[in-house]
Amino acid sequence: MEPFVRRSHLLVSAWDEAQVDMSWQHAADAVILDLTDAVPNLEKPQARANIKAAVPVAARGGAEVFVRINKELAYADIMASAWPGLTGVVLTGAETAADVEEIAMTLAVAEKEHGIANGSLSIIVMLDSGKGVWNIRQIITASSRVCSVGLDEGRLCCHLGIVPTPAFDPFIYAKGRVIIESRAAQRQPVGISHPAGLFPHCDDAEERYRLALRSKNMGFAGVICPDSSWVEPCNRALTPSDERLEFYRETRRLFAEGIARGTAAIPYPGTTMMIDVPVDERARLTLALWERCAARDAEKRAALARLT
Amino acid sequence: MARRVRRSGLTMPINTPRFVDRSWTRNCDYLNFDFEDSVPQSQKAYARTLVAHAIAQGLKGGADITIRINCAYPEADVPAAVLPGVVHINFPKAETADQIHTLDQLITEAERVQGIRPGTVRIGANIETTLGVANSYEIASASPRIDTFSGGTGYDMSMDMGVEMFVGFDQFVYNRGEGALVAKALGLEYTGSVYLPDTSGNVGDRDLTRGRAEANRKAGLRAGGGLHPNTVEPQNVGLTPTHEEVQEVQRILAYFAQLDERGEVEGELDGHIIDKYEAARAAELLEWSALCAQKDAHKASAQARARALEA
Numbered sequence: 001m002e003p004f005v006r007r008s009h010l011l012v013s014a015w016d017e018a019q020v021d022m023s024w025q026h027a028a029d030a031v032i033l034d035l036t037d038a039v040p041n042l043e044k045p046q047a048r049a050n051i052k053a054a055v056p057v058a059a060r061g062g063a064e065v066f067v068r069i070n071k072e073l074a075y076a077d078i079m080a081s082a083w084p085g086l087t088g089v090v091l092t093g094a095e096t097a098a099d100v101e102e103i104a105m106t107l108a109v110a111e112k113e114h115g116i117a118n119g120s121l122s123i124i125v126m127l128d129s130g131k132g133v134w135n136i137r138q139i140i141t142a143s144s145r146v147c148s149v150g151l152d153e154g155r156l157c158c159h160l161g162i163v164p165t166p167a168f169d170p171f172i173y174a175k176g177r178v179i180i181e182s183r184a185a186q187r188q189p190v191g192i193s194h195p196a197g198l199f200p201h202c203d204d205a206e207e208r209y210r211l212a213l214r215s216k217n218m219g220f221a222g223v224i225c226p227d228s229s230w231v232e233p234c235n236r237a238l239t240p241s242d243e244r245l246e247f248y249r250e251t252r253r254l255f256a257e258g259i260a261r262g263t264a265a266i267p268y269p270g271t272t273m274m275i276d277v278p279v280d281e282r283a284r285l286t287l288a289l290w291e292r293c294a295a296r297d298a299e300k301r302a303a304l305a306r307l308t
Numbered sequence: 309m310a311r312r313v314r315r316s317g318l319t320m321p322i323n324t325p326r327f328v329d330r331s332w333t334r335n336c337d338y339l340n341f342d343f344e345d346s347v348p349q350s351q352k353a354y355a356r357t358l359v360a361h362a363i364a365q366g367l368k369g370g371a372d373i374t375i376r377i378n379c380a381y382p383e384a385d386v387p388a389a390v391l392p393g394v395v396h397i398n399f400p401k402a403e404t405a406d407q408i409h410t411l412d413q414l415i416t417e418a419e420r421v422q423g424i425r426p427g428t429v430r431i432g433a434n435i436e437t438t439l440g441v442a443n444s445y446e447i448a449s450a451s452p453r454i455d456t457f458s459g460g461t462g463y464d465m466s467m468d469m470g471v472e473m474f475v476g477f478d479q480f481v482y483n484r485g486e487g488a489l490v491a492k493a494l495g496l497e498y499t500g501s502v503y504l505p506d507t508s509g510n511v512g513d514r515d516l517t518r519g520r521a522e523a524n525r526k527a528g529l530r531a532g533g534g535l536h537p538n539t540v541e542p543q544n545v546g547l548t549p550t551h552e553e554v555q556e557v558q559r560i561l562a563y564f565a566q567l568d569e570r571g572e573v574e575g576e577l578d579g580h581i582i583d584k585y586e587a588a589r590a591a592e593l594l595e596w597s598a599l600c601a602q603k604d605a606h607k608a609s610a611q612a613r614a615r616a617l618e619a
Contacts, residue, residue: 137442176482183438183469217479219469244472258348265321265346273509274535277345278436278463285467 013038062303082110088122097142128155150190169194179219212237248283332369356388370610390418408450435459512536521546557590
C-alpha cells in the first residue's frame, strides 16, 4: 500500500492563471500544473516563470502539487518548478530506464540548489508509447522517486495509430500491464476506465462516479482528473464506502470468532460466501485504507480552515 | 506422465474432520487438503500430522490427492505433505522462481525419504499476487515438476490489486491472459477459468458453476475446482464432452481420414471447413472424453469398494 493517499490528481494549465487560482478549491488530493500540452511553445517561458508562485496557490486546499514537465525541456522545467512546496513532477514520454534516471539526476541537482531535502521530489510516470509500456518494469524501478505510473491515452493512441472510439477500450492489455507491474513494484497505478481516458467530457455526475468506481475495481488507486468535475467522484469512488466498511467490519468480527473456535474457514451468515485468511486480510486492509482516506480528508479540511 | 483428469476438486481445511471424513463421498476428481488459508496459525503444526488419514479418506473415493502447503513454511510443510498417495503439491502465492527451486528440492528429498518414485509428486504453481503475475514465466519454467499453472484471480489477488471481488466485469483479464499464455508456451495445463459475471460470491451456486464449466470446456480448458460440494457434479458434467459432441468429433475424424486417403487437406462437412486443425481439435476432445470415462469408472469402482467395506 502506498504511503500516500492520492485519489484525485487535478490537471490544470500552468499558463492559465484563472485555472491555477481556482485549483485549490476542488478538494483534489493532488494538483498537477501542466507545462506541456496545455501551454503553447511560445508561452512556455512565461508559464515556467509562473510556477514558483503557482505552487503555493495550488496547495492552499491541502493538495500535494506536481508539475507536468516537457521531457525534452526537462532541465528548464525542473529548475523552474523545484521549490519548497512541490511534491514532484509528472514525466510523459519515458521509454527506458535511462529516461527516468536523467530526470532523477536533474531533480537531485534542483533539490541541492533550491534547499529541498535530498531525494524528496517524486516522479509520476505517464507512458505514451508501445516501447514505454513494454519497458514499464525497468522504467518504474529505475528510481525510488517514481511513485506512480499511468498511461497518457491520447498520446498512446497517436503512437499506435489508433483512432479512438467510445465503443471499445484499445488499452485493456496496456492498462492491465500498468496495474500489475506498478503494484508488483510497490508503485501507485493511476488511470481511468474507458471511455473517460480518451473522452473525458461527461455531464452526468453519476456516470463520472460509476467510471471512477470501475477504475478502482480495475486496480487503479488514483485518477488524473482532466477537469474539476472529476475530483469529487474520484475521491468518493476511491474511498471505501459505508456499505463496504460495514461488511468488512462484520467480516473481521466473524473471522475472529472462528479463529477463537479453531477454524479459519467461516461461512458468512445468510450466504454461501466463506471467510478465510485472505478475506479477513482484505477486510483489514480496506478498513486501514478508509482510515488513511479519512485522515487525508481531515488534512485538507484543516488546510481550508487555516485560510479563513 | 499420463494426462490427469481434474474436472472437479474440493479444497478443504485438513484439520476439519467432518469435511475430510466425508470427502470421498463427494465424487471429486481430486481433493485438495489445505494447510494454508483455511487453517488457523495455531493449528498449522497439528494439521501436518493429519495427512496420512486424509489420504486414506480421499483415496476411498478414487480422487487424486493434492496438498496445499503454506508458501511461507515449505521446509515444515513438504516433509509432512509428501507421503505415498499424494500426487500434487499446490503451492499458493508463488512469486519467484527461487521459491519453486526450493520447493522442488524439498519434494525431491521427501520422495527419497518416503520411498516414492522420483518425480511422482508434481507442483501446481498458483499465482495470487501482482508480483507473481509479473514473474509468471520465470515461475512456471522453474521446475519440470510443474504441470499446472493458474491463478491471477481470487481474494488474495483482489487484495493485492486493491479491487473488490464481485464487480460485474473481469478485473483480472490481464492476469488470465498472462497465465494462459505462459502455461501454453511451456506446455503446462492452464487450470484457470474463463470469466462469467458473478456479483454474488456464492461459492455453491450450481447453475453458475455448470455454466462456467461448459464455457471452459468450449474454450479448451479442462480443469475445475471449488470450495463447496455443490460445485462437484456441475463441473464433472460440464467439463465432460456430451454424447452428441463425441459423435460429432468421431464424424469429423472419419471425414478427415477420408480426405487424407484422397490426398486432400481440407473439405466441407455440414457447412464447416474440416482441416488438420479441426481434426486435431476433434482428436483431443475424443481423447479427453475417454480419459473422463476412465476417471469416472475408477471413482465408481473405488467408491463401491468403500461402501461395501462400510456396510
